[in-house]
Amino acid sequence: MAIFFRINNNVLSSAGDVKRLGFNSKNPSYIPDDYLNQKEFIIMRTCHGIGDWCIISGLPRLLKKKYPDCKVYIPSGIMLKNIFGNMLNNWGYGTYDCSQITHDIFQNNPYIDGFINSFKGEIFHDHYRIYDENIDEIPLTEQILKFWQFKENEYLDSTPDIYFSEKEKKIGDELINKSLGSVKNFGYIGVSSTYGSTADTNVLINKIKEYGDITWFYYGEQPIEKIDLNFIKGSIAVKPMNLNIRQQMYLRCKAKVNVGNETGMTLWCAKYSDTYVLGNKFFGPVHGAELNGKPRKDPFKSGNFINKINYLT
Secondary structure, three states: EEEEEEOOOEEEEEEEOOOOOOOOOOOOOOOOHHHHHHOOOOOOOOOOOOHHHHHHOOHHHHHHHHHHOEEEEEEEEEHHHHHHHHHHHHEEEOOHHHHHHHHHOOOOOOOOEHHHHOOOOEEOOOOOOOEEEEEEOOOHHHHHHHOOOOOOOHHHOOOOOOOOHHHHHHHHHHHHHHHHHHOOOOEEOOOOOOOOOOOOHHHHHHHOOOOOOOOEEOOOOOOHHHHOOOOOEEEEEOOHOOOOOHHHHHHHHHOOEEEOOHHHHHHHHOOEEEEEEEEEEEHHHHHHHOOOOEEEEOOOOOOOOOOOOEEOO
């Protein structure tokens, strides 16, 4: 069971327990015409990890394409704190303040009209979606847009977006040139703390080996020498560089190929680089003691499937 939330006048409340979030395509509900006619749209999620927000980052672009004269607003950190309070702690990790997630995802986005601290009225967030009970491989962005009365030909590219400032590009290019010199093609390997515990990594290793002696940037919780990727020689460790999320993403987006286990930042690369994701076949310790080690069934039912990702199984 899941709680279907409602957000009205900046207040979060429960609309009741449901077996699955959203509305079945066999008996769908749609966003009210009056809301669409106002053309003042708020994009909101009720989960606040990098992956949670990045997978819907194409929404502003698609809304502006269908409604060129609409306004698209993103909740600020202040708004997220006011609405979700201590719930935000569920997505905090390390020293990162997840109330800043919307700024990291949407800054420089030419399709948004600003970050807002509050909104009067109903917010149709990510729980308002239309799913197909027979097909799990439908991106959350597309499920949301179906609720927003979009036709399939109006969201042909629902892959995540990221837009860099000229300053970010300059810093990123300087880092790449300093690290690689005359090397033009490079790859990026990103593995999380669950790497090696939630899936057989051999399929990922084989994919890396297909790229021969390409130079790799590597981000992982452990040094590459201590994991089963230690056959890679001359890799460039990213973690000691202390780059922020967007600086890391610039490297990823400029890479010829991205390879890693399933993380939000890897999913974010789909539009910009050939991307291979090792899915989690089992839950890891980060998912809670009650789930740790259990098989992960129907991994895409929540909508975290991304088009253009090559899923390794």
